[in-house]
Amino acid sequence: MANLASQTDSSLMILVLAAGMGTRMKSKHPKVMHAIGSKPMVGHVIDLGVSLGAETCSVVVGPDMEQVKDVARSHFSETELFVQHDRLGTAHAVLSAKEALEKHDGFVLVLYGDTPLLTTDALNGLYAELKNGAHVGVLGFEADDPTGYGRLLVDDEGQLVAIREQKDASPEELAVTFCNSGVMGFRTEHMLSLLDQVGNDNANGEYYLTDVIELARRQGLKTVATLCSEQDVLGVNDRVQLSEAERIFQNRKREEVQRNGATLIAPETVFFSADTEIGKDVIIEPNVVFGPNVVVGDDVQIYSHSHIEGAVIEARSKIGPFARLRPGAEIGEGCKVGNFVEVKKASVSKGAKINHLTYVGDAEIGADANIGAGTITCNYDGFNKHITKIGANCFIGSNSSLVAPVTIADGAFIGSGSVITDNVPTDALALTRAEKKVYEQWAARFRKSQQRLKARKAATDT
DSSP states (O other): OOOOSSSOEEEEEEEEEEOOOOGGGOOSSOGGGSEETTEEHHHHHHHHHHHTTEEEEEEEEOTTOHHHHHHHHHHSTTOEEEEOSSOOOHHHHHHTTHHHHHHOOSEEEEEETTOTTOOHHHHHHHHHHHHTTOSEEEEEEEOSSOTTSOEEEEOTTSBEEEEEOGGGOOHHHHTOOEEEEEEEEEEHHHHHHHHHHOOOOSTTOOOOGGGHHHHHHHTTOOEEEEEEOTGGGOOOOSHHHHHHHHHHHHHHHHHHHHHTTOEESSGGGOBOOTTOEEOTTOEEOSSOEEOSSOEEOTTOEEOSSOEEOSOEEOTTOEEOSSOEEOTTOEEOTTOEEEEEEEEEEEEEOTTOEEEEEEEEEEEEEOTTOEEOTTOEEEOBOSSOBOOEEEOTTOEEOTTOEEESSEEEOTTOEEOTTOEEOSOBOTTOEEOOOOOOOOOTTHHHHHHHHHHHHHHHHHHHHO
16 A cells, blocks of 8 residues: 555654564564464554655565565555664664665654554654654553563653663662563654664674663753553564464454444454454444455445455445355445355345355356355366356346356346356346156165165175
């Protein structure tokens, strides 16, 4: 997406650090590529920056992270990408984007690709402090258990004095529960000079971004800390934390959907993607899953145990129970897609009904058509997909197979059990049933013969 914000802010740049492999994820994929709400974590972070109006986005990746580069560009087409070849700490990662920082005049927010739950409210508070004169700002949170976090030490005037890592903290400082999230903001006029002063005289030999605070204080620059919730800055380092972030995301999305006018019968059983759009007066029954790219119009009812992905559902339609809408499904106004129906890459026009036990793929269904149970559009010949066209007011009898490419013109009827391999004209009836033959008393004779055979076998066995 090019931009999520209504207005861009030329003074704001977001810099996303996404070079970590995340060895604790036990994955061949970069950590930031793991998804929350069907969207890679780094995508959440870039979209957040764009929603703030940032005109410039830079992302720092590790070597051979083409996946991350592709995702970054897909979320912000003009993303500048920089490679941190040696992972020598957060300050070193930021300086990997030195070229972008040198040409930017204004403000920079440094974000992390593994904190997908960060909100615009949290960042707006930090950004406001920078615009009001702070030179460096840090986003902090009150920790339920501060163990392991760097503590944010604030003076009586509310200025941030230092970030003290736990191993270096005094007993009094360990009692502080205001903790460092890692998210920082800068005015660019002093940013590069501060970064150039960061050293690596520590146990790990790394260059830490947090050292900037004390360096800035020595120069008389204003340093501040702003508050957000602990959930907002949850970092994902392993699969357990990934599932916790997913849980929080889903709860937020469920609340958003309900507050915007939809009813969730059992919210905890409904799962959304980050881009799911739900209209007003929608009713969603239990155990429904929304994959990416779903738009649901007003007054739609989605019955239980349905799975919907890549689909558009227009107003007053009814979906399910046990329905599956796959990518490219376009369900028109007032349609019915019933139980055990699968729709893929097909448009279903206003008022059409596909009530049960049916597969519709690569098809166009006209208005008010009725598709009987067990109907299949045979769209694949083993090499290529082909289109089935069913006109308005058609009636397709149960257990019919429509072998594409084929067109059933407006108003036509297809008799139950037919296999249709060529076009059917307007208002015609098409049948392909074999002639019925009845053999009187055949079943009785068959049963007697089988009973005799069974008796002979029993006698032989004894």
